[in-house]
Amino acid sequence: MIDWSVVVGSLPDFFAGLKVTLLLLAISLASGLLLSVPLAVARVSPNPWLAKPVWLYTYVIRGTPLLVQLFIIYYGFAQIEFIRESVAWNLFREAWFCAWLAFAINTTAYTTEIIAGALRATPHGEIEAAKSLGMSNFDLYRRILLPSALRRALPQYSNEAVGMMHATAIASTVTLVDLTRVARDVYANHLATVEAFGTVAVFYFVLTFSLIGIFRLAERRWLKHLRPQTDVTPADAVIAK
Amino acid sequence: MKSLARHLLCFAAAAISVTALAQAPEWKKIRIGVEGNYPPFSQIAPSGDLSGFDIDIANAICAQLKAECTLVKQEWDGMIPALNVKKFDAIVASMTISEERKKAVDFSDPYYDVPSRWVAKAGAFKDATPESLKGKKIAVIRNSPRAKFVADNYKGSETLLVNKETDVYMELTAGRADIGFGSSVVSGEAFLKKPEGKGYAQVGPAVNLGAGAGVGIAIRKGDDALRDKINSALKAIMANGTYKKLADKYFDFDVSPNRK
Numbered sequence: 448m449i450d451w452s453v454v455v456g457s458l459p460d461f462f463a464g465l466k467v468t469l470l471l472l473a474i475s476l477a478s479g480l481l482l483s484v485p486l487a488v489a490r491v492s493p494n495p496w497l498a499k500p501v502w503l504y505t506y507v508i509r510g511t512p513l514l515v516q517l518f519i520i521y522y523g524f525a526q527i528e529f530i531r532e533s534v535a536w537n538l539f540r541e542a543w544f545c546a547w548l549a550f551a552i553n554t555t556a557y558t559t560e561i562i563a564g565a566l567r568a569t570p571h572g573e574i575e576a577a578k579s580l581g582m583s584n585f586d587l588y589r590r591i592l593l594p595s596a597l598r599r600a601l602p603q604y605s606n607e608a609v610g611m612m613h614a615t616a617i618a619s620t621v622t623l624v625d626l627t628r629v630a631r632d633v634y635a636n637h638l639a640t641v642e643a644f645g646t647v648a649v650f651y652f653v654l655t656f657s658l659i660g661i662f663r664l665a666e667r668r669w670l671k672h673l674r675p676q677t678d679v680t681p682a683d684a685v686i687a688k
Numbered sequence: 689m690k691s692l693a694r695h696l697l698c699f700a701a702a703a704i705s706v707t708a709l710a711q712a713p714e715w716k717k718i719r720i721g722v723e724g725n726y727p728p729f730s731q732i733a734p735s736g737d738l739s740g741f742d743i744d745i746a747n748a749i750c751a752q753l754k755a756e757c758t759l760v761k762q763e764w765d766g767m768i769p770a771l772n773v774k775k776f777d778a779i780v781a782s783m784t785i786s787e788e789r790k791k792a793v794d795f796s797d798p799y800y801d802v803p804s805r806w807v808a809k810a811g812a813f814k815d816a817t818p819e820s821l822k823g824k825k826i827a828v829i830r831n832s833p834r835a836k837f838v839a840d841n842y843k844g845s846e847t848l849l850v851n852k853e854t855d856v857y858m859e860l861t862a863g864r865a866d867i868g869f870g871s872s873v874v875s876g877e878a879f880l881k882k883p884e885g886k887g888y889a890q891v892g893p894a895v896n897l898g899a900g901a902g903v904g905i906a907i908r909k910g911d912d913a914l915r916d917k918i919n920s921a922l923k924a925i926m927a928n929g930t931y932k933k934l935a936d937k938y939f940d941f942d943v944s945p946n947r948k
Contacts, residue, residue, distance in 0.1 A: 525862035540864050622848060622859075635765040635831040638772055638792050 453642040457633045464629035465650060471615045471625065475550035476608055482555045484597075487562035488588060501559065508556035514617050517549040521621045546618040554611050561603045565596035598669045605662035609655055626650055715914050718755050719776035720746045721762045725852035726871070727878035728938045729782045732761070741943075744934045745799055745925075746780040749905075752921035752930075764852055765831050768792050771908060778918065779906040782871070784897065786833045794909050796918045798902025798945035800935075803894035804834055805872040807860065807879065810889040813867060817892075821845045827856045827865035833897045834869055854878070857885070867891065873943065902945040 489497040490505070508516070524530045524539050538544045569592055577591045619628035630647035634640060722742060724732040730740040738759055750757035760776045771779050771793060785795045806816040813820055822844040828835045830849035838847055848865045850856055856868040857879040868875070872894055879885040905922075907914050925931045926944070935943055 522858070522862075525858075525864070531863060536863070540862070542864075620851070622850060624849075631765050632831065634769055635767075638769050640769060640773070 448641075449645070450637075450639055450642055453633065453637045453639045454646050457629070457637075457643075457646070460629045460633065461626065461646060461650060464624060464626040465654075467618070467623060467625045468612075468615050468654075471546060471550065471618055471623075472608075472612050474547050475554055475615075476611060478547075478551045479554035479558050479611075482551070483558035483562055484593065486555065486559040487566060487596075488593075490559055490563040491566045505556040505560050508553055509560070513549065513553050513614055514620070516553060517546065517617055517621060520549050521545040542618075542621045542623050546615075546621060546623055550611065550614065550618075553614070554607065557607050557610075558604065561600050561607060562596060564603075565600040566592055568599060569595060601662065601666050601670060605659065605666075608662070609658050612654055612658060613651070715753070715777075715917055716755055717758070718750060718753075718778060718914070719758045719760055720750075721760050721767060721770055721776040721779045721781060722746065723764055723767065723781040723852075724761050725764070725854050726782050726874060727854065728873070729871075731878075741800070741934065741938050742780045742782055744937070745931075746778075748925050748930050748934060749780075749918060749921040752924050753917055764829070768906065771906060774908075777907065777911070777914060782903050783906050784833050785901040785904045786897075788833075788836070789906065792909070793906040794911065794915055795904035795906055796915055797922055798904050799922055800943040801902035801945040802871060802873045802943050803896045804837075804869060805875055805894055806867055806869055806891040807857070807875045807888055808867040808891050810887055813891045815892045816867065816869075818842050818844060821867060824866040825864070827859045827868045829853050829856060829870070837895070837897055838869055860888070861885075869895075873939065877938070 486501050486504075490501040492498050520539070521542065524545075530536060530539060573591055573595070574587065577587050582590065615625060616627035618625045619631065624632075626647050630643045633646075634643035637643070722738060723730050724738060726740070726742070728740055730738065730742040732738055738761070743759065746757065746759065758776075760770075762770050762775065762781075764781070767779055767781060767783070768789065770776065779793075782800075783789065783795075785798060789795070806813075818841055821842055823846070825846040825848050826838055826842060827848045827850055828838050829852060835847070835849060838845070848859055850859055853870055853874050856865075856870045857875065859865045860868040861884055872890075875885075875890070880888060880890070905918055907918070922931075926946075931944065
Protein backbone atom coordinates (compact mmCIF):
# COMPACT_ATOMS: atom_id res chain seq x y z
CA MET A 448 0.00 0.00 0.00
CA ILE A 449 2.63 2.51 1.06
CA ASP A 450 5.44 3.05 -1.40
CA TRP A 451 8.35 3.18 1.03
CA SER A 452 10.81 4.07 -1.72
CA VAL A 453 9.03 7.42 -2.10
CA VAL A 454 9.17 8.01 1.67
CA VAL A 455 12.85 7.04 1.96
CA GLY A 456 13.81 8.83 -1.24
CA SER A 457 12.30 12.10 -0.08
CA LEU A 458 13.58 11.93 3.51
CA PRO A 459 16.55 14.24 2.80
CA ASP A 460 14.06 16.83 1.49
CA PHE A 461 11.89 16.41 4.57
CA PHE A 462 14.89 16.93 6.86
CA ALA A 463 15.85 20.07 4.92
CA GLY A 464 12.25 21.24 5.38
CA LEU A 465 12.42 20.39 9.07
CA LYS A 466 15.46 22.64 9.41
CA VAL A 467 13.56 25.55 7.86
CA THR A 468 10.51 24.93 10.04
CA LEU A 469 12.58 24.69 13.24
CA LEU A 470 14.68 27.74 12.47
CA LEU A 471 11.59 29.82 11.66
CA LEU A 472 9.94 28.65 14.88
CA ALA A 473 13.02 29.32 17.02
CA ILE A 474 13.71 32.86 15.79
CA SER A 475 10.01 33.79 15.90
CA LEU A 476 9.43 32.47 19.42
CA ALA A 477 12.68 33.93 20.77
CA SER A 478 12.07 37.42 19.43
CA GLY A 479 8.40 37.20 20.40
CA LEU A 480 9.19 36.29 23.99
CA LEU A 481 11.82 39.03 24.34
CA LEU A 482 9.43 41.69 23.03
CA SER A 483 6.35 40.56 24.90
CA VAL A 484 7.78 40.92 28.45
CA PRO A 485 8.13 44.73 28.30
CA LEU A 486 4.91 44.97 26.28
CA ALA A 487 3.02 42.96 28.91
CA VAL A 488 4.31 45.28 31.64
CA ALA A 489 3.07 48.22 29.57
CA ARG A 490 -0.24 46.46 28.95
CA VAL A 491 -1.04 46.23 32.71
CA SER A 492 0.31 49.71 33.47
CA PRO A 493 -2.20 52.15 35.03
CA ASN A 494 -0.86 54.78 32.61
CA PRO A 495 -3.24 54.76 29.59
CA TRP A 496 -0.50 56.20 27.31
CA LEU A 497 1.41 52.98 27.86
CA ALA A 498 -1.47 50.51 28.14
CA LYS A 499 -3.75 51.63 25.28
CA PRO A 500 -1.31 51.39 22.36
CA VAL A 501 -0.34 47.87 23.44
CA TRP A 502 -4.01 46.98 23.78
CA LEU A 503 -4.65 48.26 20.23
CA TYR A 504 -1.69 46.28 18.87
CA THR A 505 -2.72 42.96 20.42
CA TYR A 506 -6.35 43.63 19.49
CA VAL A 507 -5.58 44.19 15.80
CA ILE A 508 -3.06 41.36 15.46
CA ARG A 509 -5.16 38.83 17.35
CA GLY A 510 -8.18 39.90 15.31
CA THR A 511 -6.67 39.17 11.89
CA PRO A 512 -5.44 35.89 10.38
CA LEU A 513 -1.71 35.24 10.32
CA LEU A 514 -1.93 34.38 6.61
CA VAL A 515 -3.26 37.87 5.85
CA GLN A 516 -0.54 39.47 7.97
CA LEU A 517 2.13 37.53 6.09
CA PHE A 518 0.61 38.41 2.69
CA ILE A 519 0.52 42.12 3.59
CA ILE A 520 4.20 42.01 4.51
CA TYR A 521 5.37 39.79 1.64
CA TYR A 522 3.11 40.82 -1.25
CA GLY A 523 1.69 44.14 -0.02
CA PHE A 524 4.92 45.91 0.90
CA ALA A 525 6.46 44.84 -2.42
CA GLN A 526 3.82 46.96 -4.22
CA ILE A 527 4.79 50.16 -2.40
CA GLU A 528 7.47 51.99 -4.32
CA PHE A 529 8.55 53.96 -1.27
CA ILE A 530 9.50 50.70 0.48
CA ARG A 531 11.05 49.20 -2.65
CA GLU A 532 13.30 52.23 -3.04
CA SER A 533 14.39 52.29 0.60
CA VAL A 534 17.22 50.43 2.36
CA ALA A 535 14.61 48.30 4.13
CA TRP A 536 13.91 46.57 0.82
CA ASN A 537 17.13 44.59 1.24
CA LEU A 538 15.30 42.88 4.09
CA PHE A 539 11.79 42.81 2.68
CA ARG A 540 12.89 41.19 -0.57
CA GLU A 541 13.89 38.11 1.42
CA ALA A 542 11.03 35.67 2.03
CA TRP A 543 12.82 34.62 5.21
CA PHE A 544 12.70 38.08 6.70
CA CYS A 545 9.02 38.56 5.79
CA ALA A 546 8.03 35.26 7.37
CA TRP A 547 10.04 35.94 10.52
CA LEU A 548 8.60 39.45 10.85
CA ALA A 549 5.01 38.28 10.40
CA PHE A 550 5.41 35.37 12.82
CA ALA A 551 7.22 37.50 15.43
CA ILE A 552 4.58 40.24 15.29
CA ASN A 553 1.86 37.62 15.62
CA THR A 554 3.29 35.57 18.46
CA THR A 555 4.32 38.72 20.34
CA ALA A 556 0.69 39.83 20.44
CA TYR A 557 -0.54 36.54 21.87
CA THR A 558 2.38 36.14 24.29
CA THR A 559 1.91 39.71 25.55
CA GLU A 560 -1.69 38.90 26.48
CA ILE A 561 -0.65 35.64 28.15
CA ILE A 562 1.99 37.34 30.31
CA ALA A 563 -0.26 40.32 31.02
CA GLY A 564 -2.94 37.93 32.24
CA ALA A 565 -0.44 36.17 34.49
CA LEU A 566 0.73 39.53 35.85
CA ARG A 567 -2.84 40.50 36.71
CA ALA A 568 -3.29 37.21 38.53
CA THR A 569 -0.55 38.03 41.05
CA PRO A 570 -2.02 37.82 44.62
CA HIS A 571 -2.48 41.32 46.05
CA GLY A 572 -0.80 40.24 49.30
CA GLU A 573 2.53 39.70 47.52
CA ILE A 574 2.47 43.19 46.06
CA GLU A 575 1.51 44.76 49.38
CA ALA A 576 4.24 42.86 51.17
CA ALA A 577 6.83 44.02 48.63
CA LYS A 578 5.65 47.62 48.93
CA SER A 579 5.71 47.49 52.69
CA LEU A 580 9.39 46.51 52.44
CA GLY A 581 9.96 49.71 50.47
CA MET A 582 10.67 48.07 47.09
CA SER A 583 10.72 50.40 44.09
CA ASN A 584 8.41 49.66 41.17
CA PHE A 585 11.34 48.30 39.18
CA ASP A 586 12.37 45.96 42.00
CA LEU A 587 8.76 44.94 42.45
CA TYR A 588 8.57 43.78 38.82
CA ARG A 589 12.03 42.28 38.72
CA ARG A 590 11.87 40.35 42.00
CA ILE A 591 8.19 39.63 42.60
CA LEU A 592 5.82 40.15 39.66
CA LEU A 593 7.71 38.91 36.62
CA PRO A 594 9.31 35.77 38.10
CA SER A 595 6.01 34.44 39.35
CA ALA A 596 4.00 35.65 36.34
CA LEU A 597 6.36 34.04 33.84
CA ARG A 598 6.10 30.77 35.75
CA ARG A 599 2.34 30.92 35.88
CA ALA A 600 2.23 31.68 32.15
CA LEU A 601 4.18 28.54 31.23
CA PRO A 602 1.25 26.14 30.56
CA GLN A 603 -0.54 28.70 28.41
CA TYR A 604 2.65 29.68 26.66
CA SER A 605 3.31 26.05 25.73
CA ASN A 606 0.02 26.12 23.80
CA GLU A 607 1.12 29.27 22.00
CA ALA A 608 4.47 27.66 21.09
CA VAL A 609 2.82 24.53 19.68
CA GLY A 610 0.27 26.68 17.82
CA MET A 611 3.10 28.76 16.37
CA MET A 612 4.89 25.60 15.25
CA HIS A 613 1.82 24.53 13.30
CA ALA A 614 1.45 28.07 11.94
CA THR A 615 4.92 27.96 10.37
CA ALA A 616 3.29 25.86 7.62
CA ILE A 617 1.97 29.20 6.31
CA ALA A 618 5.54 30.07 5.29
CA SER A 619 5.11 27.63 2.40
CA THR A 620 2.85 30.17 0.68
CA VAL A 621 5.71 32.67 0.24
CA THR A 622 8.22 30.39 -1.55
CA LEU A 623 9.92 29.06 1.61
CA VAL A 624 10.48 25.32 1.40
CA ASP A 625 9.40 24.22 4.88
CA LEU A 626 8.00 20.82 5.92
CA THR A 627 4.59 21.53 4.41
CA ARG A 628 6.02 22.70 1.10
CA VAL A 629 8.21 19.60 0.87
CA ALA A 630 5.12 17.44 1.45
CA ARG A 631 3.20 19.28 -1.27
CA ASP A 632 6.09 18.91 -3.72
CA VAL A 633 6.46 15.20 -2.97
CA TYR A 634 2.71 14.88 -3.46
CA ALA A 635 2.84 16.73 -6.78
CA ASN A 636 5.87 14.84 -8.09
CA HIS A 637 5.07 11.30 -6.97
CA LEU A 638 1.26 11.57 -6.73
CA ALA A 639 1.61 9.71 -3.43
CA THR A 640 -0.86 11.17 -0.93
CA VAL A 641 -0.25 8.92 2.05
CA GLU A 642 3.51 8.92 1.57
CA ALA A 643 3.72 12.72 1.32
CA PHE A 644 1.25 13.86 3.95
CA GLY A 645 1.63 10.81 6.22
CA THR A 646 5.36 11.43 6.46
CA VAL A 647 4.94 15.12 7.16
CA ALA A 648 2.30 14.34 9.79
CA VAL A 649 4.79 12.09 11.59
CA PHE A 650 7.34 14.92 11.52
CA TYR A 651 4.85 17.39 12.98
CA PHE A 652 3.73 14.85 15.60
CA VAL A 653 7.28 14.31 16.79
CA LEU A 654 7.85 18.07 16.85
CA THR A 655 4.67 18.67 18.84
CA PHE A 656 5.42 15.99 21.41
CA SER A 657 9.02 17.16 21.77
CA LEU A 658 7.84 20.72 22.39
CA ILE A 659 5.26 19.55 24.91
CA GLY A 660 7.92 17.39 26.59
CA ILE A 661 10.27 20.35 26.91
CA PHE A 662 7.53 22.45 28.48
CA ARG A 663 6.63 19.58 30.86
CA LEU A 664 10.22 19.55 32.08
CA ALA A 665 10.19 23.33 32.45
CA GLU A 666 6.94 23.21 34.40
CA ARG A 667 8.29 20.48 36.67
CA ARG A 668 11.23 22.69 37.47
CA TRP A 669 9.64 26.13 37.74
CA LEU A 670 6.12 25.29 38.85
CA LYS A 671 7.19 22.82 41.54
CA HIS A 672 5.60 24.96 44.23
CA LEU A 673 2.16 24.57 42.62
CA ARG A 674 2.20 20.77 42.56
CA PRO A 675 0.53 18.84 45.39
CA GLN A 676 3.29 17.80 47.77
CA THR A 677 2.15 14.20 48.26
CA ASP A 678 5.45 12.96 49.60
CA VAL A 679 5.50 15.37 52.53
CA THR A 680 3.15 14.57 55.43
CA PRO A 681 2.29 17.22 58.03
CA ALA A 682 4.27 15.26 60.60
CA ASP A 683 7.40 15.38 58.42
CA ALA A 684 6.97 19.08 58.01
CA VAL A 685 6.86 19.54 61.79
CA ILE A 686 9.97 17.41 62.32
CA ALA A 687 11.81 19.29 59.59
CA LYS A 688 11.20 22.49 61.47
CA MET B 689 -26.24 -18.02 6.52
CA LYS B 690 -22.68 -17.60 5.52
CA SER B 691 -23.27 -18.56 1.94
CA LEU B 692 -26.32 -16.32 1.80
CA ALA B 693 -24.21 -13.41 2.96
CA ARG B 694 -21.61 -14.28 0.38
CA HIS B 695 -24.26 -14.39 -2.32
CA LEU B 696 -25.56 -11.03 -1.25
CA LEU B 697 -22.05 -9.58 -1.33
CA CYS B 698 -21.46 -11.01 -4.79
CA PHE B 699 -24.73 -9.60 -5.94
CA ALA B 700 -23.93 -6.18 -4.52
CA ALA B 701 -20.48 -6.21 -6.10
CA ALA B 702 -21.95 -7.27 -9.43
CA ALA B 703 -24.61 -4.59 -9.20
CA ILE B 704 -22.01 -1.92 -8.49
CA SER B 705 -19.75 -3.00 -11.33
CA VAL B 706 -22.71 -3.20 -13.72
CA THR B 707 -23.80 0.36 -12.89
CA ALA B 708 -20.19 1.52 -13.14
CA LEU B 709 -19.85 -0.11 -16.53
CA ALA B 710 -23.16 1.24 -17.65
CA GLN B 711 -22.28 4.81 -16.67
CA ALA B 712 -18.63 5.17 -17.53
CA PRO B 713 -18.62 5.03 -21.34
CA GLU B 714 -21.57 7.41 -21.61
CA TRP B 715 -19.73 10.44 -20.19
CA LYS B 716 -22.89 12.52 -20.07
CA LYS B 717 -21.49 14.28 -17.02
CA ILE B 718 -17.86 15.43 -17.04
CA ARG B 719 -16.09 17.23 -14.22
CA ILE B 720 -13.19 19.34 -15.44
CA GLY B 721 -10.30 20.58 -13.31
CA VAL B 722 -9.20 24.16 -14.07
CA GLU B 723 -6.61 26.41 -12.45
CA GLY B 724 -7.57 30.08 -12.63
CA ASN B 725 -4.13 31.70 -12.29
CA TYR B 726 -2.97 31.63 -15.89
CA PRO B 727 -4.37 34.62 -17.77
CA PRO B 728 -5.50 34.87 -20.51
CA PHE B 729 -5.99 31.10 -20.54
CA SER B 730 -7.61 30.81 -17.17
CA GLN B 731 -8.51 33.51 -14.69
CA ILE B 732 -10.93 34.22 -11.90
CA ALA B 733 -12.82 37.49 -11.74
CA PRO B 734 -13.26 39.08 -8.29
CA SER B 735 -16.84 37.83 -8.53
CA GLY B 736 -15.49 34.26 -8.64
CA ASP B 737 -16.39 33.71 -12.28
CA LEU B 738 -13.90 31.72 -14.31
CA SER B 739 -12.97 32.89 -17.79
CA GLY B 740 -10.25 32.45 -20.37
CA PHE B 741 -9.24 30.32 -23.33
CA ASP B 742 -8.97 27.09 -21.29
CA ILE B 743 -12.43 27.67 -19.85
CA ASP B 744 -13.93 28.41 -23.30
CA ILE B 745 -12.28 25.31 -24.81
CA ALA B 746 -13.62 23.16 -21.96
CA ASN B 747 -17.13 24.53 -22.46
CA ALA B 748 -16.91 24.14 -26.25
CA ILE B 749 -15.88 20.49 -25.92
CA CYS B 750 -18.76 19.85 -23.54
CA ALA B 751 -21.21 21.55 -25.89
CA GLN B 752 -19.87 19.46 -28.77
CA LEU B 753 -20.27 16.28 -26.72
CA LYS B 754 -23.66 17.41 -25.43
CA ALA B 755 -22.33 16.62 -21.98
CA GLU B 756 -23.13 18.36 -18.73
CA CYS B 757 -19.90 19.84 -17.41
CA THR B 758 -18.85 21.06 -14.01
CA LEU B 759 -15.69 23.15 -13.71
CA VAL B 760 -13.71 22.42 -10.56
CA LYS B 761 -11.10 24.92 -9.42
CA GLN B 762 -7.90 23.26 -8.23
CA GLU B 763 -4.49 24.63 -7.26
CA TRP B 764 -1.71 23.82 -9.67
CA ASP B 765 0.43 21.60 -7.45
CA GLY B 766 -2.45 19.25 -6.65
CA MET B 767 -3.79 19.06 -10.19
CA ILE B 768 -2.70 15.57 -11.30
CA PRO B 769 -3.26 13.94 -7.87
CA ALA B 770 -6.79 15.40 -7.79
CA LEU B 771 -7.48 13.92 -11.24
CA ASN B 772 -6.24 10.52 -10.14
CA VAL B 773 -8.36 10.47 -6.97
CA LYS B 774 -11.36 11.34 -9.20
CA LYS B 775 -12.09 14.83 -7.93
CA PHE B 776 -12.63 15.48 -11.63
CA ASP B 777 -12.32 13.54 -14.90
CA ALA B 778 -10.19 15.81 -17.09
CA ILE B 779 -7.72 18.66 -16.68
CA VAL B 780 -8.04 21.68 -18.97
CA ALA B 781 -5.39 23.87 -17.42
CA SER B 782 -2.76 24.64 -20.08
CA MET B 783 -0.88 21.50 -19.10
CA THR B 784 2.09 20.86 -21.39
CA ILE B 785 2.31 17.27 -22.59
CA SER B 786 5.52 15.87 -21.09
CA GLU B 787 7.11 12.45 -20.67
CA GLU B 788 7.07 12.78 -16.85
CA ARG B 789 3.37 13.54 -16.80
CA LYS B 790 2.59 10.74 -19.26
CA LYS B 791 3.73 8.31 -16.57
CA ALA B 792 0.84 9.49 -14.40
CA VAL B 793 -1.90 10.49 -16.84
CA ASP B 794 -3.00 10.16 -20.45
CA PHE B 795 -3.29 13.18 -22.73
CA SER B 796 -5.66 14.20 -25.49
CA ASP B 797 -4.32 15.63 -28.73
CA PRO B 798 -2.81 19.07 -28.15
CA TYR B 799 -5.28 21.96 -28.17
CA TYR B 800 -2.73 24.73 -28.33
CA ASP B 801 1.00 25.14 -28.50
CA VAL B 802 2.96 28.25 -27.58
CA PRO B 803 6.62 28.56 -26.63
CA SER B 804 8.12 29.71 -23.33
CA ARG B 805 9.95 33.02 -23.00
CA TRP B 806 12.33 34.85 -20.71
CA VAL B 807 11.21 38.22 -19.36
CA ALA B 808 13.27 40.81 -17.47
CA LYS B 809 13.73 44.55 -17.03
CA ALA B 810 14.38 45.99 -20.49
CA GLY B 811 18.10 46.10 -21.15
CA ALA B 812 19.07 44.05 -18.11
CA PHE B 813 20.18 41.04 -20.14
CA LYS B 814 21.39 40.68 -23.71
CA ASP B 815 20.43 37.03 -23.86
CA ALA B 816 19.30 34.28 -21.49
CA THR B 817 22.10 31.75 -21.81
CA PRO B 818 23.28 29.90 -18.68
CA GLU B 819 26.46 32.03 -18.78
CA SER B 820 24.70 35.40 -18.74
CA LEU B 821 22.31 34.25 -16.00
CA LYS B 822 25.06 32.92 -13.76
CA GLY B 823 24.45 33.99 -10.14
CA LYS B 824 21.10 35.54 -11.07
CA LYS B 825 17.74 34.59 -9.62
CA ILE B 826 15.22 32.98 -11.98
CA ALA B 827 11.50 32.96 -11.13
CA VAL B 828 9.60 29.99 -12.56
CA ILE B 829 6.46 28.06 -11.63
CA ARG B 830 7.21 24.94 -9.55
CA ASN B 831 6.45 21.35 -10.62
CA SER B 832 6.50 22.18 -14.32
CA PRO B 833 8.55 21.33 -17.41
CA ARG B 834 9.82 24.90 -17.28
CA ALA B 835 11.12 24.43 -13.71
CA LYS B 836 12.79 21.20 -14.80
CA PHE B 837 14.34 22.92 -17.81
CA VAL B 838 15.76 25.66 -15.58
CA ALA B 839 17.02 23.16 -12.98
CA ASP B 840 18.71 21.04 -15.67
CA ASN B 841 20.30 23.81 -17.72
CA TYR B 842 20.86 26.76 -15.39
CA LYS B 843 22.82 25.14 -12.58
CA GLY B 844 24.84 28.31 -11.96
CA SER B 845 21.71 30.38 -11.27
CA GLU B 846 19.46 30.60 -8.25
CA THR B 847 15.85 29.57 -8.75
CA LEU B 848 12.80 31.07 -7.09
CA LEU B 849 10.06 28.46 -7.41
CA VAL B 850 6.67 30.17 -7.24
CA ASN B 851 3.29 28.56 -6.73
CA LYS B 852 1.46 30.04 -9.72
CA GLU B 853 2.36 31.49 -13.10
CA THR B 854 1.21 35.04 -12.29
CA ASP B 855 3.62 35.08 -9.33
CA VAL B 856 6.53 34.88 -11.78
CA TYR B 857 5.80 38.44 -12.92
CA MET B 858 4.86 39.66 -9.46
CA GLU B 859 8.18 38.52 -8.00
CA LEU B 860 9.95 40.02 -11.01
CA THR B 861 8.42 43.48 -10.52
CA ALA B 862 8.94 43.22 -6.75
CA GLY B 863 12.64 42.67 -7.44
CA ARG B 864 12.80 39.28 -5.74
CA ALA B 865 13.92 37.71 -9.03
CA ASP B 866 16.19 39.05 -11.77
CA ILE B 867 14.48 37.29 -14.65
CA GLY B 868 11.31 35.29 -15.15
CA PHE B 869 10.70 32.23 -17.30
CA GLY B 870 7.11 31.62 -18.31
CA SER B 871 4.57 31.08 -21.03
CA SER B 872 5.14 33.51 -23.91
CA VAL B 873 1.41 34.22 -24.03
CA VAL B 874 0.92 34.79 -20.30
CA SER B 875 3.92 37.14 -20.15
CA GLY B 876 2.90 38.86 -23.37
CA GLU B 877 -0.85 39.27 -22.85
CA ALA B 878 -1.18 39.44 -19.06
CA PHE B 879 2.03 41.26 -18.15
CA LEU B 880 3.94 43.10 -20.88
CA LYS B 881 0.76 44.63 -22.36
CA LYS B 882 -0.38 45.79 -18.92
CA PRO B 883 0.77 48.91 -17.02
CA GLU B 884 2.67 46.79 -14.47
CA GLY B 885 4.76 45.31 -17.29
CA LYS B 886 6.05 48.72 -18.39
CA GLY B 887 9.82 48.77 -18.67
CA TYR B 888 10.03 44.99 -18.99
CA ALA B 889 10.82 43.08 -22.14
CA GLN B 890 11.33 39.59 -23.50
CA VAL B 891 14.90 38.34 -23.47
CA GLY B 892 16.37 36.11 -26.16
CA PRO B 893 14.45 33.88 -28.53
CA ALA B 894 11.37 31.78 -27.76
CA VAL B 895 12.09 28.44 -26.09
CA ASN B 896 10.26 25.32 -27.22
CA LEU B 897 10.09 22.73 -24.45
CA GLY B 898 9.02 19.13 -24.94
CA ALA B 899 9.87 19.26 -28.65
CA GLY B 900 6.67 21.09 -29.48
CA ALA B 901 4.39 18.49 -27.93
CA GLY B 902 1.95 21.24 -27.06
CA VAL B 903 -0.67 21.60 -24.39
CA GLY B 904 -3.21 18.82 -23.93
CA ILE B 905 -6.16 17.75 -21.85
CA ALA B 906 -5.11 15.27 -19.19
CA ILE B 907 -7.32 12.34 -18.25
CA ARG B 908 -6.85 9.34 -15.98
CA LYS B 909 -4.83 6.48 -17.41
CA GLY B 910 -7.11 4.01 -19.15
CA ASP B 911 -10.08 6.33 -19.67
CA ASP B 912 -9.75 5.71 -23.39
CA ALA B 913 -13.43 6.26 -24.14
CA LEU B 914 -13.26 9.75 -22.66
CA ARG B 915 -10.03 10.52 -24.48
CA ASP B 916 -11.52 9.46 -27.82
CA LYS B 917 -14.58 11.59 -27.19
CA ILE B 918 -12.48 14.62 -26.28
CA ASN B 919 -10.25 14.13 -29.32
CA SER B 920 -13.22 13.89 -31.66
CA ALA B 921 -14.76 17.00 -30.08
CA LEU B 922 -11.46 18.88 -30.48
CA LYS B 923 -11.31 17.87 -34.14
CA ALA B 924 -14.91 18.98 -34.63
CA ILE B 925 -14.52 22.43 -33.03
CA MET B 926 -11.31 23.01 -34.98
CA ALA B 927 -13.06 22.05 -38.23
CA ASN B 928 -16.27 24.04 -37.68
CA GLY B 929 -14.59 27.33 -36.81
CA THR B 930 -15.48 27.39 -33.12
CA TYR B 931 -11.83 27.03 -32.15
CA LYS B 932 -10.74 29.96 -34.31
CA LYS B 933 -13.56 32.13 -32.98
CA LEU B 934 -12.52 31.44 -29.41
CA ALA B 935 -8.82 31.93 -30.11
CA ASP B 936 -9.49 35.25 -31.85
CA LYS B 937 -11.19 36.46 -28.68
CA TYR B 938 -7.86 36.34 -26.88
CA PHE B 939 -4.99 36.30 -29.35
CA ASP B 940 -3.95 38.25 -32.42
CA PHE B 941 -1.66 35.38 -33.42
CA ASP B 942 -2.12 31.67 -34.12
CA VAL B 943 -1.91 29.40 -31.07
CA SER B 944 -3.26 26.25 -32.75
CA PRO B 945 -1.06 23.15 -32.44
CA ASN B 946 -1.10 22.51 -36.19
CA ARG B 947 0.24 25.85 -37.38
CA LYS B 948 3.28 25.80 -39.61
